[in-house]
Amino acid sequence: MGEIVLVISGASGAIYGVRLAEILGSDARIVVTESGRLTMAHECEGLTPEQLVEKTGAILENNDDIAAKSASGSAAIDAVVICPCSGTTLGKLAAGIGDNLATRSAIVAMKERRNLIIVPREAPYATVHLENMAKLSGWGVTVIPASPGFYNLPQSMDDLIDFIVARILDHLGRDNDLTKRWTGEELQ
Ligand SMILES: Cc1cc2nc3c(=O)[nH]c(=O)nc-3n(C[C@H](O)[C@H](O)[C@H](O)COP(=O)(O)O)c2cc1C
Numbered sequence: 001m002g003e004i005v006l007v008i009s010g011a012s013g014a015i016y017g018v019r020l021a022e023i024l025g026s027d028a029r030i031v032v033t034e035s036g037r038l039t040m041a042h043e044c045e046g047l048t049p050e051q052l053v054e055k056t057g058a059i060l061e062n063n064d065d066i067a068a069k070s071a072s073g074s075a076a077i078d079a080v081v082i083c084p085c086s087g088t089t090l091g092k093l094a095a096g097i098g099d100n101l102a103t104r105s106a107i108v109a110m111k112e113r114r115n116l117i118i119v120p121r122e123a124p125y126a127t128v129h130l131e132n133m134a135k136l137s138g139w140g141v142t143v144i145p146a147s148p149g150f151y152n153l154p155q156s157m158d159d160l161i162d163f164i165v166a167r168i169l170d171h172l173g174r175d176n177d178l179t180k181r182w183t184g185e186e187l188q
Helices: 014-027 034-043 049-056 087-094 101-111 127-138 157-171
Strands: 003-008 028-032 059-061 077-085 115-120
Touching: 003 014, 003 034, 003 101, 014 028, 014 034, 014 049, 014 077, 014 157, 028 034, 028 049, 028 101, 034 049, 049 059, 077 087, 077 101, 087 101, 087 115, 087 127, 101 115, 115 127, 115 157
Parallel strands: 003 028, 003 077, 028 059, 077 115
Antiparallel strands: none
16 A cells, blocks of 8 residues: 555644544655644644654655655655645645645645545635535545544544544545444444
């Protein structure tokens, strides 16, 4: 299996990206935007991207390094996941703007017809967010909102986080048993 580019942008919910990084381990190349650094530190007990890659064995790429591996269409990259995805990054993608490594790697995924998954978070959404999501979805991008389901009867915050991470892994084609799967027997 090839590498996955994991972008952590500055929407709330950095913990979803951190958990995904833990599961992907050394298969991930991680890009954290400037705002993503802030939300990660604020929401994840001061965690830095450097500490995250030390823990997971992933490679950390510099968001300002537009010449990094993830920026290239010829690099052996399987998929790009933006988790969480801010309204700013979403808007740039909908406008075709690749002005940093995070947005460039996602635009490259679109042009190379690679799997691109975004996990937007905002509440409420502005019409521009909704229109941008619809645009990206129409272009083949998978939009997984950071909205965990409750039908598995979550017992903890970890369960809620894993619900979203499991859906991302499903769409990356990666086997996982992070959550119970619906069997159809539950309401019998
Ligand atoms: C604590 C904090 C929480 C934020 N939460 C969100 C959010 O949930 N959704 C969002 O779209 N932007 C959120 N923002 C604003 C983004 O960080 C900001 O729009 C920034 O331009 C995003 O840039 P990036 O896409 O390069 O990371 C938040 C900012 C801070 C400081």
